[in-house]
Amino acid sequence: MNVLDAAIQDLVMANHILANENIVDAYGHVSVRHPENPQRFLLSCSRSPEFVAADDILEFGFDGEPVVPGGKKPYLERFIHAGVYAARPDVNAVIHSHAADVLPFTISTRPLQPVLNTASGIGEHVPVWDIRDRFGDTNILVESIEQADDLASTLAGNSVTLMRGHGFTAVGRTLIEVVKSAIYLPLNARVMMAALSLGGEIKPLSPGEIAIRHKTPIDSPAYTRAWEYWTNRVKLSRVGACSCCGGEHGQHDTDNARGK
Ligand SMILES: [Zn+2]
Structure with a gap:
């Protein structure tokens, strides 16, 4: 199997994993950077992740448009992926999700913090991007490269950005890394909410703990x-x-x- 076919096979499985773990439902998507052309990325056509098959995977440029026009209809929010890949050469995989457990933190001034060892991949700082800050009233969806660039500037060098009233976008060095972050992010949010309901202060992971865990080899x-x-x-x-x-x-x- 060549590297492109292998990347597509893994991407299809990532779609099914995220659906099976309830991180995505009818909506949400996952992409990988093209293994042979870093200026492009691979993402399904507009299909719910649970049903994505190899022939649904399309190739996109950093303008967010399919390299081969006229094919299957792409996701409206494909620009999220384009903006992140253009801004972050270190990122090789991106997930956008509307997972319900993180939503309270997208509309609250209380920041989402990493509180679990398994969620250390979300990083020390989880910013919240509000599309209204720059674009005023919209349908909340990221439907242009300008909006995606703005989201990427809020993401900056972090691993996750929340999106106000919408969901989150997570990035990783590999597909496995970002799938892990996306799976444990909602669990981290649930545990943090439960701890806050107990009253008193909570103890997030320290920057040192996160740094140590980040040193784990990505192929381990x-x-x-x-x-x-x-x-x-x-x-x-x-x-x-x-x-x-x-x-x-x-x-x-x-x-x-x-x-x-
Ligand atoms: Zn969305």
């Missing part, structure tokens, strides 16, 4: 075993899926019992 088992785990969970979720309708046999039994 700490990352690769997580990818194996998430991949197997995707496969297990499909066990029993019916070839005729994609539903589960158990659901067929239920439907039959109800005379459907």
